[in-house]
Amino acid sequence: MIDFxxxxxxxxxxxxxxxxxxxxxxxxxxxxxxTDVIATPHLQNPRFDDKQITDNDILTSYHELxxxxxxxxxxxxxxxxxxxxxxxxxxxxxxxxxxxxxNGRYLLIEFHHAIIPLSFxxxxxxxxxxxxxxxxxxxxxxxxIQDDFNNAIRLHKLGSIFQIDTGSILGHxxxxxxxxxxxxxxxxxxxxxxxxxxxxxxxxxxLEPAMKKCEQYFGHDxxxxxxxxxxxxxxxxxxxxxxxxxxxxxxx
Numbered sequence: 001m002i003d004f005x006x007x008x009x010x011x012x013x014x015x016x017x018x019x020x021x022x023x024x025x026x027x028x029x030x031x032x033x034x035t036d037v038i039a040t041p042h043l044q045n046p047r048f049d050d051k052q053i054t055d056n057d058i059l060t061s062y063h064e065l066x067x068x069x070x071x072x073x074x075x076x077x078x079x080x081x082x083x084x085x086x087x088x089x090x091x092x093x094x095x096x097x098x099x100x101x102x103n104g105r106y107l108l109i110e111f112h113h114a115i116i117p118l119s120f121x122x123x124x125x126x127x128x129x130x131x132x133x134x135x136x137x138x139x140x141x142x143x144x145i146q147d148d149f150n151n152a153i154r155l156h157k158l159g160s161i162f163q164i165d166t167g168s169i170l171g172h173x174x175x176x177x178x179x180x181x182x183x184x185x186x187x188x189x190x191x192x193x194x195x196x197x198x199x200x201x202x203x204x205x206x207l208e209p210a211m212k213k214c215e216q217y218f219g220h221d222x223x224x225x226x227x228x229x230x231x232x233x234x235x236x237x238x239x240x241x242x243x244x245x246x247x248x249x250x251x252x
Contacts, residue, residue, distance in 0.1 A: 002036040002230035003207055005163055005194030009061050012053050013042040015198045019068050024200040026076050032208035036077045040108055043082035083137055086111050088119050091126040102236030110137040116144050124158045138165045140180040149183050156189055161239055163192040166210035188244035193225040
């Protein structure tokens with residue numbers, strides 16, 4: 001399996017504190033059958049302005065992590081991208097050294113939990129015109145989508161695709177978030193499932209149990225979310241969509 005969306009690069013955001021914590025997280029990931037992780041440190045998120053982390057800081061920490069993993073003989077591959085906070089400058093990031101994925105074809109975007117700006121439509125059009133497809137990070141956790149799922153449909157019709165958090169499927173963020181995640185899955189609107197792992201304590205990798213839930217519903221097709229599509233993402237190929245379903249497993 002490939003985990004798309006996590007914060008394992010130490011010391012650059014609210015993710016892993018140091019290399020030892022990252023090592024613990026990665027060993028846990030390997031125990032679940034994860035072979036690759038696409039690391040997505042926060043980029044231009046106002047919450048981390050005080051840390052004054054530069055792009056070069058992230059690149060340096062990434063290369064230090066890769067060297068450390070090699071020295072420790074940890075059998076997992078790390079790919080670098082970012083979770084980009086929405087600002088009306090996304091088109092400028094298409095040439096960023098690591099913000100995009102798949103030879104510049106995909107961009108992972110997050111919003112403030114309570115606000116999806118109206119200006120996003122304009123930015124999506126600019127991105128699509130430039131050949132860049134926006135991937136919305138954990139849309140099930142945004143209040144506007146929880147309150148009105150039509151907002152998700154609108155984002156999809158604009159040309160966005162979606163990544164759902166494993167913790168949302170498992171109910172770690174509460175029933176409302178879980179129900180919204182299930183709506184995305186039932187509607188066939190999920191393209192990726194990612195851990196959004198942040199630490200070795202309460203937000204570690206949990207891809208395996210989340211995928212067992214998805215397999216109850218989609219069978220072997222669930223592998224598209226953690227294998228086929230992440231591979232396509234890295235290669236810059238078209239992303240596959242799961243078929244829409246009429247029902248879902250019970251929330252327990």
